[in-house]
Amino acid sequence: MPVKPKISFENLEVAFASKSGAELRKMYLIFATLNNNLISDLGIGLANLAFKLKLPVKGIMKKTMFGHFCGGETIKESIQACKKLAEYGVESILDLSVEGKGDEASFDKTTEEIYQTLVESAKTAYMPFGVFKVTGLGDYHIMIKIQDGEKLSKEEQAAFDRMKARVDKLCKAAHDLGLRILVDAEESWFQNVIDDLAYEAMEKYNQDRCVVYNTYQMYRHDSLSRLQKAHLVAQEKGYL
Structure with a gap:
């Protein structure tokens, strides 16, 4: 089994070695979205409305914002991220x-x-x-x-x-x-x-x-x- 590089923030290639190209592009899109106040506020409002109306948006949330900022919904899930x-x-x-x-x-x-x-x-x-x-x-x-x-x-x-x-x-x-x-x-x-x-x-x-x-x-x-x-x-x- 190949030895994985230790994280170093002095070397970005090493720092993000745990992420695939697709994951990095998704991260960039998430932060670009959050950086836009209008889109960010609109997204929060729509998300709250969707939860209030009990629309099936949980899967989308887990694969975007939640999935990036949270390790999981349970201790068991979060330990996998750890x-x-x-x-x-x-x-x-x-x-x-x-x-x-x-x-x-x-x-x-x-x-x-x-x-x-x-x-x-x-x-x-x-x-x-x-x-x-x-x-x-x-x-x-x-x-x-x-x-x-x-x-x-x-x-x-x-x-x-x-x-x-x-x-x-x-x-x-x-x-x-x-x-x-x-x-x-x-x-x-x-x-x-x-x-x-x-x-x-x-x-x-x-x-x-x-x-x-x-x-x-x-x-x-x-x-x-x-x-x-x-x-x-x-x-x-x-x-x-």
Whole structure:
């Protein structure tokens, strides 16, 4: 079996060795379409209308936009895409793009699906990270209230405690499975709460190795100072 070249972005021939000529032409067409605001907006509107009318457009979507930007509809499908990338030395992260619908059942379901991505990732050498969005695990309106310094009702506090428990479940799973896990950065109006959840998990699970990783959006003017402060706190509290 011929050895496949390791991806190098300094050499475009090597960088795109995993793609056929037809696939590259399709990629070019997709990005050219997205670059046209009129066509892009029209396409989104037509796609939403087609889904609303329950027209059979799923196959077309999977072979065009969805097929290019998403690894698959299931963990099993997505792992096949990850395996193909691994042949060229590219590691992957299984990232569930579906967020919670705003009720506790959907938050529990999202947590369980993310947990399964961690379990499957731990079976491979080419998926070293897990990832989650906190907004998939609980009501972001509660985080806005906390960041604004507002008092939570008894029910809101209970909901926030459940959110924290879901975050802990995923971080503990990453620790126990020998993985690393990224806490995805989100909107600035509740990002401080997400940071606090991430640092709490770091203090708990980053004692012997880096398990929990926070994310910083460096286009924000305050991100450097936030990163520096996080580093000082980690030194003071003795975690990695």
